[in-house]
Amino acid sequence: MNETNNSESETSEKTKTFLNECLSKINPLQILNRVKNLLVAPLATWSEVKQEENSIKDIYIKYLMPVMILSCFAGFLGMQIFGMSIPFFGTHRPPFFSSLVGMIFQIVLGLAAILLNALIISKISPKFDGTSSFDDSFKLIAFAYLPALFAGVLGIIPSLAILAGLVGLYCFYIYFLGVVPMLGVSEDKKIIFTVVSIISIIAVSLILAIIVAMFSPKMPEISTQQAMEQLNPMLDKFADSLGKAGQQ
Numbered sequence: 001m002n003e004t005n006n007s008e009s010e011t012s013e014k015t016k017t018f019l020n021e022c023l024s025k026i027n028p029l030q031i032l033n034r035v036k037n038l039l040v041a042p043l044a045t046w047s048e049v050k051q052e053e054n055s056i057k058d059i060y061i062k063y064l065m066p067v068m069i070l071s072c073f074a075g076f077l078g079m080q081i082f083g084m085s086i087p088f089f090g091t092h093r094p095p096f097f098s099s100l101v102g103m104i105f106q107i108v109l110g111l112a113a114i115l116l117n118a119l120i121i122s123k124i125s126p127k128f129d130g131t132s133s134f135d136d137s138f139k140l141i142a143f144a145y146l147p148a149l150f151a152g153v154l155g156i157i158p159s160l161a162i163l164a165g166l167v168g169l170y171c172f173y174i175y176f177l178g179v180v181p182m183l184g185v186s187e188d189k190k191i192i193f194t195v196v197s198i199i200s201i202i203a204v205s206l207i208l209a210i211i212v213a214m215f216s217p218k219m220p221e222i223s224t225q226q227a228m229e230q231l232n233p234m235l236d237k238f239a240d241s242l243g244k245a246g247q248q
Contacts, residue, residue: 071152144175
C-alpha cells in the first residue's frame with residue numbers, strides 16, 4: 001500500500017514539475033512575434049530559426065502546444081456556442097462530451113503529425129541534395145505550420161474559418177521559402193521537393209483527420225425528403241416572383 005502511495009506521489013510531483021516547466025517557458029508575446037515575422041518576413045525569419053538552438057521539446061512547449069490547445073479549444077467553443085450551419089437543415093450543435101473527446105484527439109494527433117511529417121521530410125530531403133537533419137526538418141514543419149495553427153483561433157466564430165483557410169494556403173508559400181535555408185535543398189530542385197513533400201504532408205493529414213473523425217460527433221443525417229421540405233418553399237417563392245415579373 002505504501003509503495004502504491006509513494007508511486008502515485010512521485011507521478012504527481014513529476015506532473016507538477018512538467019507543467020510548471022511548460023508554463024515558465026510559454027511567452028505569448030514571443031509566439032505573436034514569431035507568427036507575425038513568418039507572415040511578413042518569412043525569409044529573414046527562416047535565417048533566424050536556423051541559428052536558434054531550440055530543441056524539439058522547447059519548440060513544442062514554447063510554440064506548438066499552447067497554440068494547438070488554444071486553436072482546438074476555440075473551434076470546440078465556436079461549435080458549442082454558434083454551431084454549424086447546414087444548408088436546408090439549420091444549425092447543428094454537436095454533443096458536448098463527444099466534441100470534447102474529438103478535441104482531445106485532434107490536439108494529440110495534431111502534435112504527433114508534426115513529428116511524423118518531419119521524419120518523412122528528413123528522409124526525402126537527401127534525394128534533393130538537402131540534409132537529413134531531423135531537427136531542421138522538424139523546425140521547418142513546425143514553424144511553417146504555426147501561422148495556420150494560430151489562425152485556427154478564428155474557429156471560435158465558424159463563419160471566419162475561411163480566413164484561417166487562406167492563412168493555411170499562404171503557409172505553403174512560407175514552407176517553400178524555408179526549404180533552402182533550413183534543409184539546403186538545391187535551388188533547381190526546391191519546387192519539386194516542395195510539391196513532393198506537401199503531397200506527403202497532406203496524405204498524413206488526411207489519415208489523421210479520418211482518425212479524429214472516428215472520435216468526433218456525427219453530423220445529423222439529412223434525408224432527401226427533409227431537404228426537399230426545406231427547399232420547396234424557397235422554390236415556390238422564386239417561381240412566384242418570376243411569375244409576377246413576367247406579368248409586369
